Every structure is written in structure tokens, then in C-alpha cells.
Amino acid sequence: xxxxxxxxxxxxxxxxxxxxxxxxxxxxxxxxxxxxxxxxxxxxxxxxxxxxxxxxxxxxxxxxxxxxxxxxxxxxxxxxxxxxxxxxxxxxxxxxxxxxxxxxxxxxxxxxxxxxxxxxxxxxxxxxxxxxxxxxxxxxxxxxxxxxxxxxxxxxxxxxxxxxxxxxxxxxxxxxxxxxxxxxxxxxxxxxxxxxxxxxxxxxxxxxxxxxxxxxxxxxxxxxxxxxxxxxxxxxx
Amino acid sequence: xxxxxxxxxxxxxxxxxxxxxxxxxxxxxxxxxxxxxxxxxxxxxxxxxxxxxxxxxxxxxxxxxxxxxxxxxxxxxxxxxxxxxxxxxxxxxxxxxxxxxxxxxxxxxxxxxxxxxxxxxxxxxxxxxxxxxxxxxxxxxxxxxxxxxxxxxxxxxxxxxxxxxxxxxxxxxxxxxxxxxxxxxxxxxxxxxxxxxxxxxxxxxxxxxxxxxxxxxxxxxxxxxxxxxxxxxxxxxxxxxxxxxxxxxxxxxxxxxxxxxxxxxxxxxxxxxxxxxxxxxxx
Numbered sequence: 001x002x003x004x005x006x007x008x009x010x011x012x013x014x015x016x017x018x019x020x021x022x023x024x025x026x027x028x029x030x031x032x033x034x035x036x037x038x039x040x041x042x043x044x045x046x047x048x049x050x051x052x053x054x055x056x057x058x059x060x061x062x063x064x065x066x067x068x069x070x071x072x073x074x075x076x077x078x079x080x081x082x083x084x085x086x087x088x089x090x091x092x093x094x095x096x097x098x099x100x101x102x103x104x105x106x107x108x109x110x111x112x113x114x115x116x117x118x119x120x121x122x123x124x125x126x127x128x129x130x131x132x133x134x135x136x137x138x139x140x141x142x143x144x145x146x147x148x149x150x151x152x153x154x155x156x157x158x159x160x161x162x163x164x165x166x167x168x169x170x171x172x173x174x175x176x177x178x179x180x181x182x183x184x185x186x187x188x189x190x191x192x193x194x195x196x197x198x199x200x201x202x203x204x205x206x207x208x209x210x211x212x213x214x215x216x217x218x219x220x221x222x223x224x225x226x227x228x229x230x231x232x233x234x235x236x237x
Numbered sequence: 238x239x240x241x242x243x244x245x246x247x248x249x250x251x252x253x254x255x256x257x258x259x260x261x262x263x264x265x266x267x268x269x270x271x272x273x274x275x276x277x278x279x280x281x282x283x284x285x286x287x288x289x290x291x292x293x294x295x296x297x298x299x300x301x302x303x304x305x306x307x308x309x310x311x312x313x314x315x316x317x318x319x320x321x322x323x324x325x326x327x328x329x330x331x332x333x334x335x336x337x338x339x340x341x342x343x344x345x346x347x348x349x350x351x352x353x354x355x356x357x358x359x360x361x362x363x364x365x366x367x368x369x370x371x372x373x374x375x376x377x378x379x380x381x382x383x384x385x386x387x388x389x390x391x392x393x394x395x396x397x398x399x400x401x402x403x404x405x406x407x408x409x410x411x412x413x414x415x416x417x418x419x420x421x422x423x424x425x426x427x428x429x430x431x432x433x434x435x436x437x438x439x440x441x442x443x444x445x446x447x448x449x450x451x452x453x454x455x456x457x458x459x460x461x462x463x464x465x466x467x468x469x470x471x472x473x474x475x476x477x478x479x480x481x482x483x484x485x486x487x488x489x490x491x492x493x494x495x496x497x498x499x500x501x502x503x504x505x506x507x508x509x510x511x512x513x514x515x516x517x518x519x520x
Contacts, residue, residue, distance in 0.1 A: 137404075139402060140402040142405045155452065156449075158401045158450060159401075160398060160401070161405075
């Protein structure tokens, strides 16, 4: 006689990724955006258990739409298995598409990326602008920060020194160090140097090192600004 | 006026740190020469070796056989200051406070250094601190209580950049920098191993290049010289050795340090070769 094996039940916690559907049935732009996201982190979501969050898509209740969504996701090596925040009609449709309904747990909303922030209105209130003026030479190894505002240096900035500003940077002296303007993403920030010999120049995260600065602008009075996502260095007068 | 005459003593005793960041630029040689020069002019001077574990000053000063107690013994209370101070045999106004060769920089404490310096301030006009290379504990404590700084620099880029870094520390990580009411440390640059020929050929930076970057007053320019090596090897501060352009340059630097106006001379100790003497300045 063969012994019947007892059924073993174990509790399991599982981390799943939730995909938030916004609006009606997912269309081509939605999948294009999803593909772009997946390309950015190709291994992160591969075969990851995935929950479709329907909180913002109350109209998505046709079983065939859900089935199509499930197929599209599976083609992208994702593993959708459930819906959450679904209405009763959606739960029925989901069951038809082979998806169960789970009760939404705590989920940390992914921090919105900066680009979204700028496109959407209602940006947080701007912090008060505090400019900073430095009248002594900035030495190698020093780091001068004007978190919210312009940074003005009257004197030299040595190689190995660092200037960081939320706004513009002005250097009235030879600039041999690094300057990072618009560090909070202000693409209108500019850098002004009386004599340019910098190691690195950056505006809103876009940078150039001394290696790829044109020879003509060296030791000249210049201003540096962003134009069409390019860092431009232009001599002054 | 003879240089032996005692001049107006400084109102308060001054702590002068000889520092550079980079090693091998001539800090200890300069500390020995400057302290001997000050003593020669009648100031009561003590020179302290802060390079714990790499004791050199006593050799440059020629008193290595007379070291019994050291700076660390005094800081830790194992010896009194009077026991550790070594009186120079050539200059009665000059004393040396050697450091320990067996310990390391962790043996230095801020409180200990302050206590020793305060005690020395009561007796001496000038307290010259010979800083170790680097910007770590030893160097930071050597500069922390300073009133003035002599930043020793060679005319080459890495030395200049390190000196610039040290100037930054002098204006941020020192007692005078932390006290908003105090005057900032008076820092001056001392250019050493200056070689006219190598500068003329573009191998080294000029005085102007260096000062343009450092943006501090120039205390002096010491030519590269065989006299320095000879003085070091015989344990004689270069200003007490045979006359040479290097010793004259140090003497000038000392004059500027005590506030005299002396014109800057830049004479090399290098003898022109026969070829150069024959053909003069054709190049």
C-alpha cells in the first residue's frame, strides 16, 4: 500500500511589481513607453510577478482587453498574475483572463522622475533664493555650495576646487576648478568665467571636461549655457 | 646695523607653521634655516618637530645625539618641557623640541599640543612648527594653533596644487579660522629648489605662475643649491653654514618674516659651465 503524503501548506510572502494603468485600455503609446522603461532596466523586471493596478482605469472591464494586456505583458517576459483595486465587473473580467484579484497592500509609489515633475504643473513651492558671494580665492579641495541661488566668486578658483549652485555661477578670476550650475535641474542656469581654464563645467547635469573644450575659449572670458541639450561655450565680447 | 643686535621683540610670541602638503619640498630644511635665522637676530626661538615617527629635524639641526626626552613625552606628561628642550650649541637663543621616532601621529592630541605651545609662548618670541607632509592629523595639529604660516612650494604643478590645498585648510581648519573675531592666519609662500636654468628652459614654473595660483604674498625664493645638501648632511642649518646664495635667500626670507622690506633676489648657486661662460648669453 502506498502511503498518502500529507499536504504541506506553507505561508509565503512574495514581492510583486504593480503596473498602474491610467485611463482606458492600454494603447500603442502605452506599450511604447513600457518598452522604453524595460530597455532601461532589462533584467530588473524579467519574470517578475506583476500585478495590474486598475485604480485609475475603472473603464477597463472587458475581458478581451484584459486578456490582450496580459498577453502583451507576457510577450515582454513579464509575469502578470493578478489585478488590484478592481471593481466587481473588473474582477469577473480578470478571472476570465486568468488573473486573480488581490487586495491592495501597502505600496510605495515610485518616486516620479524629474521629467514628469516638470511636465506636470503644480511644482512644489520654490525655496527662497539665497545667493552667495565669496571674496577669497577658492583653494584646491574646497567645495563651495549655493544650494538655492547664484554663486559669485571674486578671486581665483584653483584646480581641484568645486563650485556648486542651484542657480548661476560667476567667477571673477581664473577658473581652474569645477563648476556645476543649475544642480536642481534648472536648464536656464549659466556659468560666467572671466578666464576659463576649468576642469569641468556642468549645467543641469550635462557636463563637459577640459578635454573637450575648444582651444579658442581657453583663458578667455566666456559664458556657458544649455541650448538644445548641448552645453555651449561662448566668448564674451 | 649688525644682525646680531636685538630688535624690537614681537609684542606677543608668534607661532609659525612651516607646511606644504607635499613631501620632500624642503619643509624641515626651511624650518631649521628660518628658526636659526630668527635666533641669529636675537629672538628667542624654538623649533618643534611635528613629524612624529619620522624624526628628521634633530638631524638637520645636528643635535640627534642629545635627544633624551621628546615632544610626545611632554604631551603625555612623562617629562617636563625643560627636560625635552635641547639648547642649540651655536646659538644661545635657539632651542629644539624633537619628536619621537617610535610613536606615530596618533600620540598627538589637540589639548596636549595646546598646553605645550602655551607653555612655550611664555618663554619664546617665535615658535616654529615643522609640519609633516600630508594633510592628516600631524599636519593639521601643526597648523591648528598657528598665527602665521610659511607654505613651502617647489615650482612644479603638483607641489603648487598641494600648497593651494593647504592654504585652504589654513583658512578653514585652524583655531584662528574657527574664531570669528580672530584675524585669519597670515600665510606666505616660500619657493624652494628654484632653478633658473630649468625655468628658462620651460621645465619649471616661474615665480609669477606660482603666485598667480596661490594668491598669497611671497616670503622668498630659495635657489636649488648644493649648499643645502651639504648643510643637511653636516647637521647645520643652512644660514649658519658657509655663505651661499641659498643661505642669503633664507636670511632675506627671515627679514621679511619679521616685517622688514627686502628686495627679492633670485641668484642661483649653480656655477655656469665652461661652455656657458665662453659663449655667454647666446641662448
